[in-house]
Amino acid sequence: MHIMLVFLSAQGHLNPVLQFAGHLASRGITITLATTTTGRERILKGGMGAAVEAEGTIKFEFFSDGWDSRVPNVNLDDYMDKLEMLGRESLASLVEELAANGRQVTYIVTSPFTPWVVDVAKKLEIPCSVLWIQSSLVYSYYYRVFGGSGSNGEVPINLPGLPELNLEDLPSLSLPSNPYKTFPRIITQLYARLGDVRMVLGNSFDNLEPEEIRFVEGLHPIRLVGSLVPQVLLERP
Incomplete structure (x- = not known):
């Protein structure tokens, strides 16, 4: 089996993906980590690519984002x-x-912030899942706002196991004051594509947030693969 993990090398994205890739590789699965050409500079400069590939069953590959030789100076x-x-x-x-080089990809896993990857996988007739790198609580909140549940961002918002959430409690990227208009569009597109994915892979486990997980399970098939936290952080006092 050969799984391709597609992700952005942005803050908070890389560590969960690397943890998940390591779990899969430890089971003898061949892994390709695919990110952008901009991300290549960050990964190779820090020596991360060589360190990860030294494990033997994980390889980095890169696809174009239009800025092949420089970090983009755009919003x-x-x-x-x-x-x-x-x-x-x-x-x-x-x-x-x-x-063509004998490394046929048999499964694709994408991050939540590249929902168009689902379309690519569908066109190539390769099964696909989404790795949700945040908590199930965040997933259920975004679903209420962007997933067609009818909340329309109204407050207060009621989430399983929590008191009512008001404006000051909510992620800034979900608020009307958010300057990045692409974020609501991307998350809305993600939820709209869930019918084309096999499952959502959740960065959580049952005892951590049981009520939120039950809610998410009612939306779409989910498999818990967390917590995707580096072992060195778990061992800190």
């Missing part, structure tokens, strides 16, 4: 728009190139 909305426009074709070409 987030413009970057994400261009990433989707170029990434669809570039990622598909990468998968086809790997297959």
Whole structure:
């Protein structure tokens, strides 16, 4: 089995993906970590790529986001728009190139912030799942706001196991004052595509947030793979 994990090398994204990749690789599964050409500079400069690939069953590959040799000096909305426009074709070409070289991808896992990857996997007839790198609580909140549940961002919001949440309690990216218009669009597109994925892979476990997990299970098939926290952090006093 050969699983491709598609992700952005942004803050808070890389560690959960690396933890998940390590879990899969320890079971003898071949893993390709696919991120953008902009991310390549960050990963290779820090020596992370060589360290991860030294494990033997994990390889890094890169697809174009339009800024192949420099860090983009654009706002987030413009970057994400261009990433989707170029990434669809570039990622598909990468998968086809790997297959031609005897490394056929048999499963794709995407991050929540690249929902268009689901379309690429569907076109290539490769099964796909979404790795939700945040908690089930955040997942259920975003579903209420962006997933068509009818809340329309109204407050207070009631979530399983928590007191009422008011405006000051909510993630800033979900509020009308959020300057990045691409975020609501991306999350809305993600929930709209869940019918085309096998399952959501949740960064949680039953005893951590049981009520939130039960809610998420009622929305779409979910498999818990967490907590995806580096062991070194768990061992800190």
